[in-house]
Amino acid sequence: MNLSKLQITALAGTCLLLLSLLLLSQQGFTVPATKKGQTAKDEPEAILTEEMVLAQARNTLDSSQTVWLASLDEEKAQAPTIEKEAEVLKLISRTWFEYGNYIVSGYYARKVAELLDTGEAWGIAGTTYGAAFNKSQNNDEKKLAARQAVAALEIAKVLEPDTLQHAINIGLMYLELSTVDATVMPMKGVFMLQELDRQHPDNVLINMTLGRLSATRSGDLAKAKKRFENVLAIAETQAVLETTLLEANYFLVECYKQEDNYEKVLLHYDNTIRLSASSAGMQDQMRRAKQDYIDQKKN
Numbered sequence: 001m002n003l004s005k006l007q008i009t010a011l012a013g014t015c016l017l018l019l020s021l022l023l024l025s026q027q028g029f030t031v032p033a034t035k036k037g038q039t040a041k042d043e044p045e046a047i048l049t050e051e052m053v054l055a056q057a058r059n060t061l062d063s064s065q066t067v068w069l070a071s072l073d074e075e076k077a078q079a080p081t082i083e084k085e086a087e088v089l090k091l092i093s094r095t096w097f098e099y100g101n102y103i104v105s106g107y108y109a110r111k112v113a114e115l116l117d118t119g120e121a122w123g124i125a126g127t128t129y130g131a132a133f134n135k136s137q138n139n140d141e142k143k144l145a146a147r148q149a150v151a152a153l154e155i156a157k158v159l160e161p162d163t164l165q166h167a168i169n170i171g172l173m174y175l176e177l178s179t180v181d182a183t184v185m186p187m188k189g190v191f192m193l194q195e196l197d198r199q200h201p202d203n204v205l206i207n208m209t210l211g212r213l214s215a216t217r218s219g220d221l222a223k224a225k226k227r228f229e230n231v232l233a234i235a236e237t238q239a240v241l242e243t244t245l246l247e248a249n250y251f252l253v254e255c256y257k258q259e260d261n262y263e264k265v266l267l268h269y270d271n272t273i274r275l276s277a278s279s280a281g282m283q284d285q286m287r288r289a290k291q292d293y294i295d296q297k298k299n
Contacts, residue, residue, distance in 0.1 A: 048140040050107045050148070057101045069095065086115045093128065102132035103145055110152060119160030126153035126166075130173060139180045146177035167196055168209050175213075204240055207231050208248065215251055225255035246275040253289075262297060266290065 061069070072092050079085035093108035106129035113121035129149035136142050150173050157166040175189030193213075197206050211227030214220045228248040235245060249271040256264035269290035276282040 048144050053103045057104050082115050086112050102135050103141060106132050106148060119156045119163060122152050122156035123166055126156060126169060133176055142180045146173050149173045164203060164205055168205055202234055204231055204234055204244060208244060221255045221258045224251060228252050242275050246272055265293060
């Protein structure tokens with residue numbers, strides 16, 4: 001809640017991947033036709049459903065894939081317990097993910113969530129649909145995936161109200177949905193994230209999320225700098241993942257480059273070098289980037 005699902009440089013994207021980024025009924029979805037912000041009455045209902053996507057996906061399978069999925073369907077039908085059925089559905093979901101059909105993967109992840117009804121399972125369904133949104137090039141598929149992601153994540157949020165990641169992912173998915181669905185106000189997701197920030201002003205996840213959005217979407221590095229500096233300040237009094245600190249410092253390199261603050265750029269380059277010690281390739285990349293910057297400033 002299908003997070004995505006989604007960068008200033010390839011390294012920033014790598015750092016984001018290290019961190020984690022996101023249903024309607026089984027019959028697919030139709031867009032409500034009355035309230036403000038939703039589809040008007042004279043607009044057609046969505047024509048794409050998960051069943052249509054599933055049917056199309058099955059038509060693309062080769063013989064070995066068809067046989068494998070048929071064997072899993074049979075195993076699911078014979079499952080003696082709900083837990084066993086859920087395990088088979090997880091395998092089916094993973095199989096479709098490996099086949100590159102992320103909506104169908106999300107469909108089966110949701111089936112798992114319907115059986116287990118846990119916040120974790122619904123969260124996985126939502127983020128799987130989020131991956132489907134990010135991977136698809138088709139707007140109808142994107143709308144379907146995003147709406148399914150939001151619905152799954154909403155359930156996860158109810159079941160695990162103390163897990164802020166679900167609420168963050170909902171805000172992010174609404175932000176993504178607004179790019180392909182004119183019925184969703186562009187600021188809906190942003191307002192959700194800002195409200196979370198008001199409720200939890202010193203939360204690392206929220207600060208990182210808003211910092212990324214400022215840096216990569218709006219290009220407002222001044223706002224982004226404040227967020228990432230706040231993360232480093234939080235890290236002085238509480239534990240913060242090294243991968244998160246690495247990402248924050250890397251973004252701060254870019255923020256201070258914009259300000260032409262030579263000393264601060266070098267400081268945060270040094271931090272990225274220190275924090276990437278577990279990855280020789282990344283550490284070497286940071287060293288080269290720092291030296292390139294120094295050489296550039298000399299010239």
